Amino acid sequence: xxxxxxxxxxxxxxxxxxxxxxxxxxxxxxxxxxxxxxxxxxxxxxxxxxxxxxxxxxxxxxxxxxxxxxxxxxxxxxxxxxxxxxxxxxxxxxxxxxxxxxxxxxxxxxxxxxxxxxxxxxxxxxxxxxxxxxxxxxxxxxxxxxxxxxxxxxxxxxxxxxxxxxxxxxxxxxxxxxxxxxxxxxxxx
Numbered sequence: 001x002x003x004x005x006x007x008x009x010x011x012x013x014x015x016x017x018x019x020x021x022x023x024x025x026x027x028x029x030x031x032x033x034x035x036x037x038x039x040x041x042x043x044x045x046x047x048x049x050x051x052x053x054x055x056x057x058x059x060x061x062x063x064x065x066x067x068x069x070x071x072x073x074x075x076x077x078x079x080x081x082x083x084x085x086x087x088x089x090x091x092x093x094x095x096x097x098x099x100x101x102x103x104x105x106x107x108x109x110x111x112x113x114x115x116x117x118x119x120x121x122x123x124x125x126x127x128x129x130x131x132x133x134x135x136x137x138x139x140x141x142x143x144x145x146x147x148x149x150x151x152x153x154x155x156x157x158x159x160x161x162x163x164x165x166x167x168x169x170x171x172x173x174x175x176x177x178x179x180x181x182x183x184x185x186x187x188x189x
Contacts, residue, residue: 009048010132011158014070016047021067024154027172062122074156078147092130150177
C-alpha cells in the first residue's frame with residue numbers, strides 16, 4: 001500500500017513523534033517522557049526524514065504538545081471511533097490552516113508541502129501530520145492506523161503491509177507475544 005511517498009513519510013513522522021514524545025509503555029516497560037526532548041523529537045522526525053536537522057528545546061516542547069494530540073487520533077482509530085479521530089484531525093487542520101502547496105528548496109525537485117511559508121517548525125509539522133493522517137482517515141485504509149496490542153505497550157504504528165493485518169508496533173512486541181503464547185501452551189495444568 002502506498003499513499004504517495006511524501007504522505008507516507010509524513011504519516012511515519014506522525015508515528016515517530018507519538019512514539020518518541022508521549023509517555024506510556026514500550027515493549028513491556030514504562031516509557032516516561034524522555035529527559036532529552038530535543039533528541040527524542042529529532043528521532044521522531046527522522047522516522048520519515050532521516051536527514052532532518054537537530055531540534056531545539058523550544059521546538060521539542062511544542063512537538064510534545066502536537067504528539068499528544070496526534071496520539072488521540074491513533075487511540076480513537078484503535079477503539080473504532082473514526083468520527084473522533086476525524087474530529088481531532090480536523091481540529092489540527094483548522095488550527096494550522098493546512099493547505100497544499102508545491103515547493104522546491106534545498107536542491108530538491110518540486111514536492112508537496114501542507115503549510116505555508118513563515119510558520120514555526122512545530123506548527124508546520126502539525127499541519128503536515130494532520131494532512132497525512134487526513135489522507136489515511138479519508139480513505140479505505142483508515143484501519144491501518146493502530147496502537148500495539150502487546151501487553152504493556154501502547155506505541156502506535158501505521159500498517160503498510162499488503163494484507164493489512166499488523167497488530168504490533170514492531171517485531172520486538174510481536175516476538176514477546178508469540179514467546180508468551182508458546183510458553184503458555186507448554187505448561188501442564
